[in-house]
Amino acid sequence: MSVLSKIKTPADLKALPQADVELLADEIRQFLVEKVSATGGHLGPNLGVVEMTIALHRQFDSPDEPIIWDTSHQAYVHKILTGRADQFDVLRQKDGLSGYTDRAESEHDWTESSHASAALSYADGMAKAFELQGKGDQNVVAVVGDGALTGGMCWEALNNIATGERNVVIVVNDNGRSYSPTIGGFSNNLEGLRAQLANLRIQPAYDEVMEHGKKTLKSMGWVGERTFDALHALKEGVKYQVLPTSMFPELGMKYIGPIEGHDLNALNQAFEYAKKYDGPLIVHVVTEKGHGYAPAFNDEKDQMHTIGVMDPETGVQKKSTKPDWTSVFSKEIVAAGEKRDDVVAITAAMSGPVGLQPFAEKFPSRFYDVGIAEQHAVTSAAGLALAGIHPVVALYSTFLNRAFDQLLMDVGLLKLPVTFVLDRAGVTGPDGASHNGVWDLSLVSIVPGIRIAAPRDATRLAEEFNEAIEVTTGPTVVRFPKGDVGADLEAVERLESGIDVLFRPEAADDSDEETLEVLFVAVGTFAETAIETAASLRDEGILVTVVDPRWVYPITPELVELAAGVDLVVTMEDGLIRGGVGSALAEALSSAQVDTPLRQLGFPSIYPRPATRPQVLEEVGLDQASVTQQVREWANFLAR
Template sequence: MIVVVNDNGRSYAPTVGALARHLAALRQGGSEPLGRNVFTDLGFFYAGPVDGHDVQALEAVLRRVRALGRPVVVHVITVKGKGYGPAERDEADCLHAVGTFDPATGQAPPALATAPPSWTAVFGQALAQLAAERTDVVAVTASMLRPTGLHPMAVKFPDRVFDVGIAEQHAVTCAAGLAMGGLHPVVAIYATFLNRAFDQVLMDVALHHLPVTFVLDRAGITGPDGPSHHGMWDLGLLGTVPGLRIAAPRDADCLRALLREAAGITSGPTVLRFPKGQAGPGIAALAHIDGLDILHCSAHRPLDVLLVPVGPLAKDALDAAHLLEERGLGVTVADPRWVLPISPALTTLAARHRIAVTVEDGVRTSGAGAALAQACRDAAVATPVTSLGLPRAFIPHGPRGTLLAQAGLDAEGIARSIRHAVAARSADCVAFTSDSGRT
């Protein structure tokens, strides 16, 4: 077996830690006495360092080690973005994944002054502000300082932001240790990548009731990144963790408020999830009931439908409510803010409606909707719950709006599903009454 270590001093960002320093020493031709290094100690023959941009030299080394008939590591030195100046100079990793940019300069078009900030930017500024107020707040990243919004805090408080490299499991266990030491760690990770560290969340953090806040960027449908990056599993996975609370902000102001609430919880772990993209306009609450935000309530209509959106899907839920009102249905739209575990206030509110409908950009078979249905059964609430969400499938790449619409999670799709659910409920009631009459 021939293992090629493609070493450009970076992973997503510059590599950190003891192994990174060891590779840097090997790049300079250094090694332990008698030619030892980490690879030879593991039983490999070590060949290198080799210039990965010298094709002839690289081919010669590969042919030579193939003839050895034993496990070999070929240490290949490359330059990230070799041959394209803007990429070679890209210290901020802006060209790791790109949208539209000018090939001559490598620069993306300037953002419009009127464009709303991204969810990531809002979080980054809010966390930096919180860290300025509380010296116990620290942050942990798995080699994704800028993509997860931790750069503003790192600039202001570099000794309180820890990059553990691409090792989400270690990031979570490290945070557990920091929490045991009296700090409040904020672990910022893409939602899809927290899957790798589920056991650490469960056994290292939740089991010990540690105050760690997980901030999951790119939750739900991420769009062009494709099935490996859709953060659609977090609600289903994390909803099974005892003592863990999950929040989903619907707008930027809600994100700031929920981050503060999460950082103030000392009895166990918390999660804050938000999608990729712009945060969008604020959505004001009409009323607050036991932690729930009531966003809409049909005037002078029966309480037909309780509509419960998760996070930024509140906008489409409100649009769907207006479409349903045009059909004569009365709709209440309630944002739980803290999505899981289910608030008793939400089951009480569900009991006052004919049906309850949840809308989430996670797998619908194991997320917030399934949890609300179970909570209603446990509380002897007879209101049926319809769960709208993503199918249990690997979803391809595409624009976020398009993929949500294909899953029936835009306003028209939500309204259509609710009309069908109401019709089915009415048919069941008619059948039940007819059968009772014959009896």
Template sequence: MSKKLLDHITSPADLRRLSAEQLPQLAGELRDFIIDIVSVKEGHLGASLGVVELTIALHYVFNTPEDQLVWDVGHQAYGHKILTGRKEVFHTNRRLGGLSGFPKRKESIYDTFGTGHSSTSISAALGMAMASRLKGETEKQHVAVIGDASIASGMAFEGLNHAGVTDANLLIVLNDNAIGIDPSVGAVKEYLTQVKTNRKLARNNIIKALNFDYTGPIDGHDLPALLGELSRLKKIQGPKFLHIITTKGKGLKKAEEDQVRYHAPGKFNKTTGEIIPKPVSEKDPPKYQDVFGHTIVELAEKNERIVGITPAMPTGSSLKFMMKAIPDRAFDVGIAEQHAVTLAAGMATQGLISFCNIYSTFLQRAYDQVIHDVALQDLPVIFCLDRAGIVGQDGATHHGVFDLAYLRCIPNMIVYAPADETDLRNIMYTAQLGLSHPIAIRYPRGKGITPHWRQPFTKMTIGRGKMVKPGSDIAILSIGSIAKNVTLAIDNLTNNQKVKTAHYDMQFVKPLDESLLHKIFGQYRALITLEDGCVSGGFGSAVVEFAARNGYKKDILTLGIPDTFIEQGTVNELHDVAEISPERIAARILEFL
């Protein structure tokens, strides 16, 4: 029989059969298991290593899944997944057809609430707790685990504000490690830092003022302390708050020393922690985020009115370059997308040129601000939407596939998608010269296609598309970087089929180049539109609407993300699933021909 305790854990019920004295050994084994798998399969590392003891303690003290546990964001839920029956398939994490990288209700009864975006845990767990009260389930426990970066978000404050005036049986565990993906920022972070060393603040703090039974801060790696405090809090009714201090990346020295890089380090040596570098050549094209980051510095050095704003993603967006080069004009506002958008709008009223860089999937969280505070007032905020389209293994919560549809319906909004890095530079240059409307520039995650991307700037004409390849029979109209899939698809055709197939990069979803569209509808018998966004209401819909308005009766095939949530997998795999891979596009061209 194996001496490893983890080998015999298939559910929290098995965990609870262990003695408290055995739990430190289990914590070491769980940490090793996570490191072993993630070192090869990749994924989010540091967050899960930091909550190993907390994960064990929560499932040991509380009767999950009857007692309900909600993980904020979910980067830290790997240990939770392993202890709740998914150990044997954990190697499929973030893979096509495998486990999601985040908690997911369809995946397990222990995943009580699906997460992926931050700061939702308090509201969700409060809703569960209030529902339990209404059903007379007074002994049922509800726990939200939230980080110090996430609790500074507006939604978390809204949840705290409501919970404090209820009798809901809710426990909020603040996992305080002073870092989200990048280091935490803001006044709340400064306050929490002081609480750690000033016990007077701990006794008279903002959480107690909101009517919570506050405990802490305590060492989140001290299992006896955790077990004792959780057991005590379990017996107390009403809203409770436990403040714990942890180290992100705990147990792997390299991850503790470089917490930003080891949030999701890629492949690494599980013994030394050394990251295994991917082959890099000077001929390789850059990441789109780096093109943005270097370009905004280049522009801002010549234009003193330019400011950069990001909600907690300075590294992921590469605004870090401007924060280093021109720190007084680059701002990380924390996990606060709504604030970021309206802050940019406020700056724009005073004549500043606001580049507001937000991941496409996260701009959804500030939709009202985009409409009410920017577009309605026609303020020329420049939105740079990173991670647009299919993003890969982060899955459904992170794909940026709805932006074209939810932005093009907003009056005054210009919507642009560059086909390559040069186009991204040129639209950024054009936008800072002065636009009369707000603009959204959306570009994908990962590398581009142009090694020699740093070319002299060229001013672009707003609302102008361009021909990429002439043809005689069918026209493919693409938007954004998915154009490369069209090029590859056409390369797969015979010479005669290539002659018949034209390709246009429309560049702007709004305003559409109607002059060019009239020429296309007049010249070709059939059209295919292509986008790496949702088909419903997106770019293809805009072209179909144009055809209907103008009485064109041509065959139009709209290709893009179908009306479903696309799960995790590599970008190439998911393009194939959505039928927008080069092979699938080529097949549809042949059907039309």
């Protein structure tokens, strides 16, 4: 019987003999490779936190002592240790196990947003609540990566945590990376500490440690209470190094580390000390992303941060041979950089995922990775624009949510020419609620003067991106979905305002039936669905003209004119119905006193659960069959 099969709760883990814990770590690593290679998911980050997660659950009493995972893509081991190992066959699938912590799954999951840099603020609030409830002795543990610590929200939280005496244990999971290698001054300090750990891997005997510690501390000017604290930690059997650092003590925070992140004994001793410590404390744990699985550890791109289905023996992933949206954009921004030396690129720790790496390699002096700091990215872009540069800020759609105020007030108010390229817009599928990009249209469309493009295919992406960077009167947005880009859909006509007519039907010559004319306004990749719907309804006397506005916001007067000449207008988008393109068109029709009925197909105001994109679209009525039936019902109702 395997050790892993015995673990159903953290209590089972606590009861294991220490000899079995080492075996458990090996079994968990093998389990992760086997299961995640079959479903896809975040492999490298979870391989790196196996021992750390085991040690946390051995020492702390989850869920009474909450363990908050920042971002939580690295919480697979936590899920295994809290009784969910048997659900990994349906990881990131419809009605299956979420790829992030999920409150509906377990009492051990306290949060579920997968946006970075929030864990410390959660922990601060929970510790305050425990204090108010007379449970001040309880610990709250926040696990935060070195990448997330590049986000300003972490430092806002640290500023508050440090002022109290509440028991917040901050575990810094330092692997030197987020998606990309961690950057910035803070990262440079951590790198220095990691280097010191590398020189101290082989621990001397206890007496030698004490003597060496006294001499070292004296030579560094440590006296009084600081010396006592450090030696006391050693005396208590904590066999990690306590290195002097100015990063956290100046905030009033106790710091211990760096700890070898794959040494179970060192981790257990460190967390045992942290559990008993009275007040806020930082435990700096150095881990290796992809640890224990050579294909991940040796992956120079991102150490298998996230993978698709792959061969677990070789680590070779099954990849599509078709071009994807990101690669199309990647080529276009490099071409733009070659033509214009005022074009620069900015991202927030996402150079690879958003396609900026080729630009960074070709134009290193014009590329800025600001870390996980979307707010700073946007206002820094505003500063560049103020000085005559045209910045392209490339982010996942969902992460622009974090910088909306900066877009509204620092860019929009100043009418600055900044282009935002939003990858993974609309429904993304298995990543779940936090990573879907269904909010961008509703949010950014309220910025006065902004222009938003939603390309339907690769040619239009290139075309609209190049149009965007020519705009000098205000911000522009180009949004596109995740995955492969399909074949081009050529227009039958381009109207004066830039609207593309994609399908224009004619009534059947032998038909005596009255016809009903419908204008179908398709946003982005829904153009194909709209064309198929139009073709299928033609023989029923429902004549559907399909148009792609290309620039979906603001609404052009020509689109209003087209709407005035038909019996029904239908809009379709994979952003929220509330505040989306359909809503904007309805406002424009009302303002122009156009009475044509308008119906909207879009995403409801819900948080999408993990599933494939087609499954999510079918669930909310945006699949081909549902759309055709809905337009048919609307048209038949009007024809009565």
